[in-house]
Amino acid sequence: MGKSTRNQKKDRLQANHEAEETYSAVPHTLVFHRGQVGKNVGQLIIDIRKVMEPYTAVSLKVRKKNVLKDFVAIAGPLGVTHFNIFSKTPTSINMRVARLPKGPMLHFQVTKYCLIKDVVSSLKKHRMHEEQFKYHPLLILNNFGQDGMHIKLMATMFQNMFPSINVHKISLNTIKRCVLLSYNSESEEIEFRHYSLKVVPVGVSRGVKKLMQERFPDMNKFEDISELLMKGANLSESEAEQDEEHNVTELPQVYSGRGNMASQQSAVRLTEIGPRMTLRLMKIQEGMGEGNVIYHSMISKTEEEIQEILKRKEAKIKEKEERRKKQEQNIAQKTEKKEEHRKKSLEGIKKKRAEAEEDSEVEDPGAQDGQGADAESDDEAEYYRQAVGEEPEEGDCSSFT
The missing domain is CATH 3.40.50.10480 (Brix domain)
Structure with a gap:
């Protein structure tokens, strides 16, 4: 089983x-x-x-x-x-x-x-x-x-x-x-x-078809059941024509x-x-x-016209590709300039930090409390925002401390 x-x-x-x-x-x-x-x-x-x-x-x-x-x-x-x-x-x-x-x-x-x-x-x-x-x-x-x-x-x-x-x-x-x-x-x-x-x-009469379909036909017109099977007069004209x-x-x-x-x-x-x-x-x-x-179906073109259409399409594709390459170059140049500007801004912050440290050593050597360091850090962050135009990332300003 x-x-x-x-x-x-x-x-x-x-x-x-x-x-x-x-x-x-x-x-x-x-x-x-x-x-x-x-x-x-x-x-x-x-x-x-x-x-x-x-x-x-x-x-x-x-x-x-x-x-x-x-x-x-x-x-x-x-x-x-x-x-x-x-x-x-x-x-x-x-x-x-x-x-x-x-x-x-x-x-x-x-x-x-x-x-x-x-x-x-x-x-x-x-x-x-x-x-x-x-x-x-x-x-x-x-x-x-x-x-x-x-x-x-x-x-x-x-x-x-x-x-x-x-x-x-x-x-x-x-x-x-x-x-x-x-x-x-x-x-x-x-x-x-x-x-x-x-x-x-x-070649089967309608009566026999009804028997095949388990439907009993009307036999009132027949004297014997053999008429149902033998005679073809009961075949309809439409069926005979088809x-x-x-x-x-x-x-x-x-x-x-x-x-x-x-x-x-x-x-x-x-x-x-x-x-x-x-x-x-x-x-x-x-x-x-x-x-x-x-x-x-309505427009027929000669071989020269078809070639001219193909040339125009190829020219459009080539022009589109050139525009795409030029756009990529412009994006790359903008990204490079932005990175150079960022580096210069960081160098300026570093220079300012160094100058601030020299001034603090002359005025109060060996004494910097936590509040002063926080204030200077805030000044550097604000300077970074004004110079670069972005929020400083973690470590951009604190790395100069």
């Missing part, structure tokens, strides 16, 4: 260790806003966090005094790899996607968006439950294989925001949602969609849901659960929004 307990503890620790390693190896994203964004954009941020679950901070609180450096500082210890930053101007809604810690940062304009509540309310029957958000969504990129550095960079950025999958090891039961990003080369816009995924067996060649596949594994067996034909159905966005790439910038602009 004791051996079994030890083995259980060992297995539990090993499982926890593997879970921590797996969790730290996947990308994590923080979704937040900068500035005033309003109620609707604030709800959009909450919906995007829902999409990025479970590898995001769902209840992240942002204060007005927080700056971008604050988020960068906590990103490392928390294992955060990406930022998704929303902001709003009088004319547009913007979204920035940044790769930590050194960039790049992609600037998007949100031309259209629709919240989860709006998408769900437009459906006759939605399919969204908390169990779906225990696993990350499957990313699908459409039409990103075109030429262009900015298109490839967008595709790489989006791919790295979501955990990669191993098709040979993944369990199909962990795939409950998918995110579709479709690029339109003519309008240069990206359509963002979020779907719930469901798998159902193909299950076609484009969404029917053979399952390699057993999938959750009655009738979804391995090596059997099943249909994959998608239901949009929102949010949805239409994005337009505006520019790509090196670093965390402070580096060179390597792509701009």
Whole structure:
């Protein structure tokens, strides 16, 4: 019994260790806003966090005094790899996607968006439950294989925001949602969609499906139970239209849901659960929004103009470095002058002390009481304050006694 307990503890620790390693190896994203964004954009941020679950901070609180450096500082210890930053101007809604810690940062304009509540309310029957958000969504990129550095960079950025999958090891039961990003080369816009995924067996009537779901169907219209199993007239038109060649596949594994067996034909159905966005790439910038602009959708520069901009930036950096060196030299000179002034003041105090001792020896040789010494010490301290402009340190005046 004791051996079994030890083995259980060992297995539990090993499982926890593997879970921590797996969790730290996947990308994590923080979704937040900068500035005033309003109620609707604030709800959009909450919906995007829902999409990025479970590898995001769902209840992240942002204060007005927080700056971008604050988020960068906590990103490392928390294992955060990406930022998704929303902001709003009088004319547009913007979204920035940044790769930590050194960039790049992609600037998007949100031309259209629709919240989860709006998408769900437009459906006759939605399919969204908390169990779906225990696993990350499957990313699908459409039409990103075109030429262009900015298109490839967008595709790489989006791919790295979501955990990669191993098709040979993944369990199909962990795939409950998918995110579709479709690029339109003519309008240069990206359509963002979020779907719930469901798998159902193909060619089964509604009555049989009810039996699979442990719901007894209404058989008033049937003369014999064989009609429930043999006739396909009870299959609804909507189900018949959805299950076609484009969404029917053979399952390699057993999938959750009655009738979804391995090596059997099943249909994959998608239901949009929102949010949805239409994005337009505006520019790509090196670093965390402070580096060179390597792509701009509205401004194109020749090679000579780019070199001229780089030269101006290098000149500014060089000028800033020279100012810093000159400032350090000025500080060093001031410190040296201050030390020389202090030494001269101490020499003056010492000289005055010596003269005072000579005068006291002439007037009253061999007789100095404690009160006289204290008075002279006070005079020296006052002289030090006037000469140096600082309070005397312990030993500066008493050392001459």
